[in-house]
Structures are given as C-alpha cells and as structure tokens.
Amino acid sequence: MGNVRIQRGRRKGCVALRAVRPISAGDELQLWFSEELLAALRIPYLNPANIQGECRYVCHRCSSQFEAPNPLKVHLALNCGADGRE
Numbered sequence: 403m404g405n406v407r408i409q410r411g412r413r414k415g416c417v418a419l420r421a422v423r424p425i426s427a428g429d430e431l432q433l434w435f436s437e438e439l440l441a442a443l444r445i446p447y448l449n450p451a452n453i454q455g456e457c458r459y460v461c462h463r464c465s466s467q468f469e470a471p472n473p474l475k476v477h478l479a480l481n482c483g484a485d486g487r488e
Contacts, residue, residue, distance in 0.1 A: 404434035404472070410442065435472055445475045 405425055411418040417439065425431070435445065448471055451462045459474040460467050463482040468474040 404432035404470075405429070406431050407434050407436060409436035409439055432470070433472065435475075440475070443479065445479045448474065 405421060405423050407420045407422050409418050409420065410416070419433075422434070435443075439445075448459065449462075452459055452474060453471075454460045454467075457469045458467060459469070459471050461474060461477055461482055463478075466474075466477060466482075468477070
C-alpha cells in the first residue's frame with residue numbers, strides 16, 4: 403500500500419492528498435486512490451488476467467508490467483496509452 407492516499411477534496415472538483423505514514427525528504431511518493439475516487443474517475447477494476455503474482459501486474463492489452471495495481475489501473479483508464487498520450 404502507498405504512503406499517500408488520494409481522495410476527494412472538500413471543495414467540488416478538488417482532490418486531497420493525505421499521508422498515511424511518515425514521509426521523509428527524498429522518499430518516493432506512493433499514491434493510493436480511495437475507492438470513492440476510483441469510482442468517480444471510472445478507474446477500472448483489475449481481473450485475474452492482470453494479476454500475475456506478488457508485485458506483478460500486467461496489462462492484458464499491451465503486456466506492460468507494473469509492481470503495484472494502481473499504476474496499471476491508471477494505465478488502463480488512459481486507454482493503455484494507445485493514443486500516444488501516456
């Protein structure tokens with residue numbers, strides 16, 4: 403699980419970042435989306451074909467590999483980078 407949770411902000415159209423454990427200078431931010439935000443952004447759920455083992459998540463469209471599930475979910479939500487925007 404990440405060290406920063408992304409959730410809906412108090413104001414409409416905003417998101418909030420909340421540290422869920424201490425973060426030191428230079429630490430990589432590992433973002434974790436709240437279930438509510440995943441649904442609002444229409445981020446897809448992963449299926450068994452995407453989960454290839456511990457720390458191995460694979461795109462069923464292009465075979466890109468990820469160490470955590472959320473980057474793969476964003477990758478899929480952006481149409482697998484097929485249109486060159488990723």
